[in-house]
Amino acid sequence: MTVTGSAAGVTCRGVSMVYRNARTGESVAALGPIDLDIHPGEFLAIVGPSGCGKSTLLSVIAGLVMPTAGRLMLGSTPITGPGPERGVCFQDYALFPWMTVLDNIAFGPKARGWSRADREARARELIERVGLVGFETRYPHELSGGMRQRCALARVLANDPQVLLMDEPMAALDAQTRQLMQDDLLRVWSDGTERKTVVYVTHSIDEAVYLADRIVVMSARPGIIRAEIDNDFERPRAEIRTRPDYALRIEQIWNLIRSDALRALSAGD
């Protein structure tokens, strides 16, 4: 029954994505080829200018999109489609509007055939972990942005996935909430017995440096990996934002992206 559980790594070999423009018949290389090893239990951030294919890469790992070429493995198992061992947090949360917080969070276990008692117990455990106690019977539209974010995180964690795939999960939050949620995420990530593998796509360099163990910098057209940076600040990191080496790290990554970002800006996307 449990396909999920301990953290696992992800291997990408020559992963690429080519779209064919239906009108002109032209082929557009959107992504890759990408070679990437994501280690078990690491917090990996992917940053890059808009249009670099970082969200596409995440969808490919999630199994929602099939790559045009290349191989993907979760541990030693080939990835052929979506599955509960790779949980996804979507940018706009994608909570089910007709389900309460409790039912949203219990959905994964329900889909995997758990009994009502078991899945509700599991959901309540997660509700406690992410701090949503008292909101069990609310519908998503009755929640604030930060609470929706927590609900989405709890829904994914209820499946106890091996890998957590997060696609700009904080992009819709205001700056203060975002900072609080980042700390929340790190707390939830590190409070278990074992850390999950996290792949975190963001356009915010600051966020990547604050959260990640390692940062992959991508460039646009085609979306390829430009640099992999070991982001070895010690944890917990609550105090690092004021440190000069933190600012330097951000500057270093920004320099890698700047020319691409400028090009994206003048290209109008």
Added chain:
Amino acid sequence: MAESNVASGQVRLAVLRGFSIPVVLLIVWQWLAPADASQTGIAPTPLGVLLGFWELTQSGELPRSLLQSLIRIASGFTIAFSLAVTAAVLVWLWRPVEYLLDPLIETFRPVAPIAWIPLAILWFGTGTWAAIFIVGYAVFFPSFVNTLAGLRAVDQRLIDAARTLGAGRWRIIRDLIIPGALPAIVLGARLGIGVGWAAIVAAEMTVGSKSGGGASGGIGQMMFIFLSYSLELRYIIVGMITVGIVALTIDAGFRRLERRLTPWAR
């Protein structure tokens, strides 16, 4: 608490406002109508109509006709709505079915239900089955079109989310597609039954004219009989008002159902 009091106060005010114009019209009507003690003329007064309501209820004619029409609309609706939902699901599941059905549906959709009355009478006689056919025809198209739109409107991202959480095809249909499409399906049913009710009255009137009154009943025919045999205008007005009240009640019922079935949308 205070908030809900304010809200219900506003609702009451809106209801009051909605009733003000009809009430004024009724007073003007009563005042302008010629004083005719027999109440059989071509310009009955509101009080005469009220009396007519009482008389027709007493004689059992109004309840009987109304029940007959309600049974017809309920049967026609049930049959046509089931067919419409089934057809919409098939089209949604297999796109080729759409290529087969679409020309047919788009050809017949603009044909008004009452245009079918001659054929319906030929095929089904002048009784209940002809009326059910007309109602069913009226109900089918709004139900089909809205159900299909509802099924197609379910957000692909939600389906993606469910798939990454481990949900299979049936789980997705049961927990995502059905609740996601439900508001549109109920809307289709509400629009359909509204058109169906309007059509049944027209159908019963013409069916009545063909059979010369008699056994087939229904509220439309009741009205027609008063026109052709006794010219009891106030009874006809009683029929019109009843038709309106029933339409309003059915619509309110469906709105209620809609809110009950979609508590997340409030």
